[in-house]
Amino acid sequence: QVQFVESGGGLVQAGGSLRLSCAASGITVSINTIGWYRQAPGKQRELVARISSGLYTTYADSVKGRFTISRDNAKNTVYLQMNSLKPEDTAVYYCNVWRNEDYWGQGTQVTVSS
Numbered sequence: 439q440v441q442f443v444e445s446g447g448g449l450v451q452a453g454g455s456l457r458l459s460c461a462a463s464g465i466t467v468s469i470n471t472i473g474w475y476r477q478a479p480g481k482q483r484e485l486v487a488r489i490s491s492g493l494y495t496t497y498a499d500s501v502k503g504r505f506t507i508s509r510d511n512a513k514n515t516v517y518l519q520m521n522s523l524k525p526e527d528t529a530v531y532y533c534n535v536w537r538n539e540d541y542w543g544q545g546t547q548v549t550v551s552s
Contacts, residue, residue: 440464442533442543449549450523458518458546460533468511470537474518476529476548486531487518500526523550 446458460472471490477483487497487507495507506519516533530545 440535440537440541442535442541444531444533444543444546447531447546447548449551452524452550452552454523454550455519455521456523456548458520458531458548460516460518460543462514462516462533462535465535465537465541467509467514467516470535472509472516473534474507474516474531475534476527476531477545478526478529481529483532489516520548523548525550525552 441463443461444458446456448456450456469491471488473488474486475483476486485498486501487495487505489495489507489509497505504522507516509516528548528550530547532545533543535541
C-alpha cells in the first residue's frame with residue numbers, strides 16, 4: 439500500500455525558507471515520478487514540482503528559481519526546499535504518485551505571512 443507522510447510545514451515570514459519532506463512507503467521513490475502539489479483555500483490543487491526516476495525535474499513557473507525538489511534514495515524520501523517564500527505560496531502541500539491511480543499524502547500546511 440502506497441503511503442506518504444509529509445512534514446516540515448509551518449508559519450514563516452515572507453522571504454523565509456522551509457524544507458518539506460515526503461517519506462514514502464509501499465513504493466520506491468527512485469523508480470517513480472513523485473510530485474509536490476499544493477492547494478490554497480478556494481483554489482484547485484496545482485503541481486508545484488516533480489522529479490522523475492532519472493532525476494529530471496519540472497517546476498511551476500511561479501516557483502522556478504525559488505523551489506528545489508530532490509530526493510534521498512536511502513531514506514526513500516523526497517524533499518522540497520522552498521526559498522524566498524511569498525504570501526501566495528500559502529497552501530497545503532501534498533506528495534503524489536500516479537500508479538494506475540493517484541496516491542496522496544495527508545498534506546502539510548505552509549503559511550507565509552507578509
